[in-house]
Amino acid sequence: MPPGTLPLPLNTMTLTDLIGTLAAILTTVSFLPQALHTFRTKDVKGISLGMYSAFTVGVALWLVYGLLLNAWPVVIANCVTLALASAILVMKLRYR
């Protein structure tokens, strides 16, 4: 192996980790613009109650899954998503 280079598996791992981290950040923070949009416009007619009911329960289960496995990235990401998704669900129920 030439000096200053990394073995291929390590390079591959780092790229995979980077892609996974970016994916987790994007799918987690994406609910922030929706929560802000709904808070500002109070327009919830286009938002599906079925989606936010199923999604909020699903994210709560991901949180339990992360806690059972002591997987802290899963716990932290799903705490953020749970807060945002349940805020959207509460607004859907309150503003309709």
Next chain:
Amino acid sequence: MPPGTLPLPLNTMTLTDLIGTLAAILTTVSFLPQALHTFRTKDVKGISLGMYSAFTVGVALWLVYGLLLNAWPVVIANCVTLALASAILVMKLRYR
């Protein structure tokens, strides 16, 4: 260990797997009622373009992550979510 019982770690694993599977199913299929709701009502004013842009890119990255790790449950779940989220994104862009 009494006959007919499972060792505790196996019981715990099975419950954790069940919770993770339920979580994955709920957070994946939850986008179906939203896609159907938007298709029927064509009301996209309440839907955030920022959310569906970031979310669709994030899910596409989860798909790449799953492919890089040969993690087929991640690939399958994110294929379904990518199809639904990108359909909602296209409707948001078309119906506004």
